[in-house]
Amino acid sequence: MPEKPPNKQTEFGYFDDEHKEYVIIDPKTPYPWINYLGNDGFYSLISNTTGGYTFYKDAKFRRLTRYRYNNVPVDSGGKYFYIREGGCVWSPGWKPAQAPLDQYQCRHGLGYSRFLSSKRQVHCDLTCFVPLGTRAEVQRLRLSNRTEAPKKLQLYSLLEWCLWNAEDDMTNFQRNFSTGEVEVDGSHIYHKTEYRERRDHYAFYSVNSEIQGFDTDREAFLGLYNGFEAPEAVTRGRAGNSIAHGWSPIASHFLEFELGPGETKEWIFVLGYVENPAGEKWTADGGLNKTRALQMAADFDSGEKVTRALAALADYWQNLLDAYQISGPDTRLNRMVNIWNQYQCMVTFNFSRSASFFESGIGRGMGFRDSNQDLLGVVHMIPERARERILDIAATQFEDGSAYHQYQPLTKRGNAAIGKNFNDDPLWLIQSTLAYIKETGDFDILEESVPFDNDPAKANSLFAHLTASFDHVVNNLGPHGLPLIGRADWNDCLNLNCFSQDPNESFQTTENRAGEVAESVMIAGMFIAFGRDYVALCRHRGHTEEAERAERHLQAMATAIDRHGWDGDWFLRAYDAAGKPIGSHANRQGRIFIEPQGFCIMAGVGLDDGRARTALDSVNKLLAYEHGIVLNYPAYTQYHPEYGEISTYPQGYKENGGVFCHSNPWIMIAETLVGNGDRAFDYYTRLAPAFREKHAALHKTEPYVYAQMIAGKEAATPGQAKNSWLTGTAAWNYYAVTQFILGVRPTFDGLLIDPCIPAAMKGFQITRKFRGATYEISVANPAGVSRGVQQMWVDGTAVAGNLLPVFAPRSYHRVEVLLG
Ligand code: GLC
Numbered sequence: 001m002p003e004k005p006p007n008k009q010t011e012f013g014y015f016d017d018e019h020k021e022y023v024i025i026d027p028k029t030p031y032p033w034i035n036y037l038g039n040d041g042f043y044s045l046i047s048n049t050t051g052g053y054t055f056y057k058d059a060k061f062r063r064l065t066r067y068r069y070n071n072v073p074v075d076s077g078g079k080y081f082y083i084r085e086g087g088c089v090w091s092p093g094w095k096p097a098q099a100p101l102d103q104y105q106c107r108h109g110l111g112y113s114r115f116l117s118s119k120r121q122v123h124c125d126l127t128c129f130v131p132l133g134t135r136a137e138v139q140r141l142r143l144s145n146r147t148e149a150p151k152k153l154q155l156y157s158l159l160e161w162c163l164w165n166a167e168d169d170m171t172n173f174q175r176n177f178s179t180g181e182v183e184v185d186g187s188h189i190y191h192k193t194e195y196r197e198r199r200d201h202y203a204f205y206s207v208n209s210e211i212q213g214f215d216t217d218r219e220a221f222l223g224l225y226n227g228f229e230a231p232e233a234v235t236r237g238r239a240g241n242s243i244a245h246g247w248s249p250i251a252s253h254f255l256e257f258e259l260g261p262g263e264t265k266e267w268i269f270v271l272g273y274v275e276n277p278a279g280e281k282w283t284a285d286g287g288l289n290k291t292r293a294l295q296m297a298a299d300f301d302s303g304e305k306v307t308r309a310l311a312a313l314a315d316y317w318q319n320l321l322d323a324y325q326i327s328g329p330d331t332r333l334n335r336m337v338n339i340w341n342q343y344q345c346m347v348t349f350n351f352s353r354s355a356s357f358f359e360s361g362i363g364r365g366m367g368f369r370d371s372n373q374d375l376l377g378v379v380h381m382i383p384e385r386a387r388e389r390i391l392d393i394a395a396t397q398f399e400d401g402s403a404y405h406q407y408q409p410l411t412k413r414g415n416a417a418i419g420k421n422f423n424d425d426p427l428w429l430i431q432s433t434l435a436y437i438k439e440t441g442d443f444d445i446l447e448e449s450v451p452f453d454n455d456p457a458k459a460n461s462l463f464a465h466l467t468a469s470f471d472h473v474v475n476n477l478g479p480h481g482l483p484l485i486g487r488a489d490w491n492d493c494l495n496l497n498c499f500s501q502d503p504n505e506s507f508q509t510t511e512n513r514a515g516e517v518a519e520s521v522m523i524a525g526m527f528i529a530f531g532r533d534y535v536a537l538c539r540h541r542g543h544t545e546e547a548e549r550a551e552r553h554l555q556a557m558a559t560a561i562d563r564h565g566w567d568g569d570w571f572l573r574a575y576d577a578a579g580k581p582i583g584s585h586a587n588r589q590g591r592i593f594i595e596p597q598g599f600c601i602m603a604g605v606g607l608d609d610g611r612a613r614t615a616l617d618s619v620n621k622l623l624a625y626e627h628g629i630v631l632n633y634p635a636y637t638q639y640h641p642e643y644g645e646i647s648t649y650p651q652g653y654k655e656n657g658g659v660f661c662h663s664n665p666w667i668m669i670a671e672t673l674v675g676n677g678d679r680a681f682d683y684y685t686r687l688a689p690a691f692r693e694k695h696a697a698l699h700k701t702e703p704y705v706y707a708q709m710i711a712g713k714e715a716a717t718p719g720q721a722k723n724s725w726l727t728g729t730a731a732w733n734y735y736a737v738t739q740f741i742l743g744v745r746p747t748f749d750g751l752l753i754d755p756c757i758p759a760a761m762k763g764f765q766i767t768r769k770f771r772g773a774t775y776e777i778s779v780a781n782p783a784g785v786s787r788g789v790q791q792m793w794v795d796g797t798a799v800a801g802n803l804l805p806v807f808a809p810r811s812y813h814r815v816e817v818l819l820g
């Protein structure tokens with residue numbers, strides 16, 4: 001372990017770019033700083049003190065280990081180890097024992113977390129990861145005696161089983177305290193609650209050596225009146241060999257051993273999930289069929305096997321990240337683009353908004369709009385999975401283009417309980433599908449037959465789904481010819497038809513008034529921005545008539561925005577159910593909103609007549625501050641039933657004047673469209689975690705990933721972040737910085753090169769893999785401009801324009817770009 005960090009560090013840690021890790025050097029971070037293990041199905045969340053939990057595919061219905069939310073102290077419960085020497089007990093991740101460590105590092109890497117610690121000259125190196133294609137978490141734990149004398153040590157593992165359904169597990173004690181069942185067989189501890197009845201799955205926790213004891217009953221291990229910090233068994237120095245009968249089953253291995261002077265020993269623990277087909281549930285004599293568990297444990301029973309699996313994981317990530325790599329003048333920009341932003345995009349793609357330290361994993365499924373937007377950040381890395389996701393999402397759409405707001409990942413079916421009629425939802429399908437086609441050139445996806453409302457009898461081509469999305473807006477226009485907002489648009493909390501007075505109902509699901517008046521200027525902008533792509537697609541496919549029809553609607557929408565969507569210095573946000581403007585000079589609070597400024601300008605409205613610049617100057621003056629761009633200003637100070645949830649939040653938080661980070665890249669992109677590279681990049685750096693690392697204590701959440709919200713300028717705690725990890729912020733910032741600021745943008749016919757950078761940026765190099773070819777792009781900016789490609793050379797030959805063609809797969813091309 002390097003004693004001297006390679007980079008400048010904050011009090012809590014530093015980026016180690018070479019290993020693609022964030023290194024935490026103080027376990028008492030301002031909030032638990034977590035990481036995600038797993039890539040496709042089996043997942044763990046793991047904090048910098050080894051807290052967190054594990055699930056298979058669905059954080060609600062297939063929860064392997066238990067977690068208690070909003071606990072005291074924070075982040076209690078996880079997969080823990082205790083090391084004991086004499087009467088001294090400590091944990092390699094500091095928690096839960098919390099004995100002071102002589103050395104502590106948590107290295108969160110791509111798909112693994114590593115904990116390096118030492119106490120009493122016993123050095124511990126613990127690495128946790130989920131091997132590729134494996135339904136298990138592997139923990140490799142090494143202990144070294146760094147003294148000249150032998151040491152007698154004990155090691156205890158601990159995890160607490162969840163009784164599968166995470167919500168029921170936290171509430172239904174009258175049943176659950178009687179159902180728990182375990183089995184211990186050598187070093188394998190099995191959790192088989194409800195396996196006797198309808199479940200075809202069980203979990204196990206094993207270690208690749210003989211054990212000297214175990215515990216499976218929580219009370220026996222901890223003692224009824226103890227927390228995780230001082231289990232009775234550990235204090236006593238001996239496992240109880242307890243077998244749980246109901247109550248709360250756990251799994252704890254007990255190991256006792258001697259470490260010679262300078263000696264290192266290694267153990268491999270495997271926490272696995274097994275599904276057995278109906279005919280193979282039981283052995284001939286009626287016992288649990290353990291074959292698959294034993295095979296899984298055997299797959300990782302040696303140091304070499306684990307080292308190989310770790311190397312494969314590293315290759316997997318390198319291969320993904322290689323699709324877009326920059327070498328630029330600012331290491332913070334490089335590490336965001338090359339490593340952390342792409343990593344977060346993959347995590348949001350995998351988890352949607354289901355499981356984080358802010359999302360409980362028992363609430364939300366996959367959001368229709370969220371999942372579409374998440375694709376923007378990953379389609380260049382995992383086009384096949386993006387394709388599958390698009391088809392899954394489209395299958396939850398209704399024939400009239402509307403959509404379930406969410407669907408469940410296990411069943412892939414729409415969730416009726418969450419409501420529908422968020423009138424922005426349908427349009428995001430156009431954006432994601434177009435992003436996929438531009439990246440891959442796979443127009444065939446449009447011919448895929450996709451059901452409506454998951455009903456095979458109602459299947460039509462994906463292209464027909466896009467048309468339905470487009471027409472959903474056309475068929476739902478309000479009095480000004482602007483789109484009706486429905487339950488809400490992207491801003492979930494702008495509930496203009498809700499008028500709720502009952503504190504027991506949720507704004508998101510309660511019955512709305514039939515709203516034929518409230519309109520959204522943001523959806524109007526989206527409609528044109530994504531609709532133009534739809535038109536281009538129609539033309540590309542020779543559907544001239546459809547293209548012309550769609551164009552007429554876009555033209556009408558542009559006229560409606562001109563007439564009714566411009567407020568003098570910025571774009572209006574909406575009309576409420578009484579037809580009164582929102583986000584206008586006419587309002588006392590909520591005079592200006594961020595969303596329509598971003599979307600109308602992305603739609604091209606006001607680019608040729610100066611309104612775009614005027615609106616962006618208003619954003620700069622009224623919404624932007626040191627920690628980002630707030631969503632609206634001034635924030636509401638009282639509840640407005642006619643606006644809904646937005647006015648429920650105290651000023652400066654969430655959708656009421658918070659920096660809702662997801663929306664900031666819209667302004668960055670808009671700034672690039674008017675050629676203001678300095679401002680676009682300035683806004684980028686206000687949010688990008690690597691640039692905010694200096695504010696780590698104030699920011700609170702992880703300094704390596706974006707948060708959904710940073711408290712706004714009117715908040716009591718400006719600059720403080722919440723809801724880290726699972727947010728559309730990741731994909732949109734990635735999209736903005738790679739495609740609009742650095743300006744390498746996929747189109748139907750090739751890669752468009754159109755950077756818009758700070759004038760002082762002298763240049764940068766990008767390696768981009770696109771449709772199988774590698775583009776080595778070198779941009780030079782000797783004249784100090786922000787935008788404008790003066791000349792391009794491909795493999796040494798000058799070419800006209802700034803569109804790079806699609807090259808043959810596996811070919812390699814050098815591209816020089818001169819700005820000026
Ligand atoms: C959350 C939701 C997203 C919504 C946003 C703004 O991020 O997941 O769907 O658009 O809030 O309200």
Ligand code: GLC
Pocket residue numbers: 492493508645654655
């Ligand atoms: C979104 C919003 C949040 C709102 C929630 C309702 O996530 O960000 O403010 O309360 O939706 O489900």
